[in-house]
Amino acid sequence: MPTDAWWRDAVIYQxxxxxxxxxxxxxxxxxxxxxxxxxxxxxxxxxAVWLSPFYPSPQHDAGYDVADYRGVDPRFGSLGDADKLIGTAHDLGLKVIVDLVPNHTSSDHVWFQAALAAEPGSPERERYILRDGKGPQGEEPPNSWQSVFGGPAWHRLPDGQWYLHLFDVSQPDLNWDHPEVRAEFLDILRFWLDRGVDGFRVDVAHGLIKDADLTDWSAPSVILGGLEAVGPPPPMWDQEGVHEIYRQWRAVLDGYEGGRILVAEAWVQPEERLARYVRPDEMHQAFNFPYLEAPWLPDGLRAVIDTSLAANDAVGATTTWVLSNHDVVRHASRLGFPAGTKRVPGIGIGDPQPDQVLGLRRARAATLLMLGLPGSAYLYQGEELGLPEHTLLPDEYREDPAWERSGHSERGRDGCRVPIPWEADTPSYGFGPADASWLPQPTVWAEYALDRQVDVPGSTYEMYRTALATRREHELGSGELAWLVGAADTLTFRNGVVTVVTNFGAEPATLPDDARVLLSSEPLDTDGRIPTDVTVWAVI
Incomplete structure (x- = not known):
């Protein structure tokens, strides 16, 4: 495979x-x-590794409110530290992808501060989306749009104008119809490409262009998803104009050696519309959120796999697979609810609690199913340890803006962002040299720590490590999927010489007598059959 196409089958760690x-x-x-x-x-x-934002920021939304796109927040280090990280990663053979947040800036950004100081109608204000309000005195918002964090998506300035913020009030939306905005981000791309980054994960990639008429939209907004698979997209999401932007960006990246890539965070349905973001002259990958949201049921998972592969194959793109990230409940907890339970945006004290044993069992099976598929896979830090959500995080520690803006009705995403454990018997479980931890770590973290799992047969970490080595050995990422007829309540497919079987049923599933098992998410029964909620890789 050409080195500039490394991303087509890569496993990327967030x-x-x-x-x-x-x-x-x-x-x-x-x-x-x-x-x-x-x-x-x-x-x-x-x-490869993908880093969430480390730019200077007031941290109202964990760094997704960027004040300076060409710097490093002192909390995280310096530009010199970023250069050293990139160089060290490359020395180790790891690619580096950084987050880019183009839909909005921080309200602390110099552009927005200039807009605040300028008059309505000034060039400084044209970089953002500011409008006069409705009503006799302009006292009503320009339209009915809602923030995905809850409440109105408009905030009124002292001079009477309103600015759009589809996220937090501290995150004003940029006006991507303005040529200065487009030129600025082309320069930001080059700044980081020149420093050696291998690509960009583009935050809210489907949101840059808004309907020119700012048409009213009454449907409730949610943090992630919420777009219907039929009918026209909402006036703030998945507008046609975003594709021209990404064609311009792709031309910039193609001017650099080494296969630099763009990855879309685009909550877009159906899969055919999502595939438009990864046409040959646009982005390279798009996160497969329908797969992440698919219930733990064989028919639903197979349907998502089929539609994902078909949609991406139609445009010559690779398909990505993902089960967890910094925005969703970790799959080791999410799968601990009854199969088919709708994904919840957060879990806290007093909420229904998942069965953590069942959740981890299914998570391990789901991981082997995912890593057996052709394409590229994303892992979220700590999932290789089997980390669950911190479902009992005290509410007073929550920082996610969704918690406050929803009136404490939505727990938000802090539970999946708790610092991860490295060593069981050290301060902060090895997260750092002191006990300090910006979110409190649960005491159960000790049993998940890396040093408790390395070289321990059957540990979740060793299962991941073996799966990644086996995936590479048998080139599963660049293979092709062929469904096989299996027992009821199973998914069975072949990828190259490897057969993958996941048993969703209550009864054990049978492997052929001549099957050579390469890896199993849990021990097989004594008679060699596959227990429920278990995935097996075998050569048959």
């Missing part, structure tokens, strides 16, 4: 910088801490 590794003991993860832990990711067997 790092949430606040919570991965703390180098200086202040309780906040940082770039030096990440750099020091990169050899362990090489040992795990991933191909």
């Amino acid at each position: 790092i949430y910088p606040r919570s991965f590794a703390d180098g200086d003991g202040d309780g906040m993860g940082d770039l030096p801490g990440i750099t020091a832990r990169l050899p362990q990711l090489r040992q795990l067997g991933v191909d």
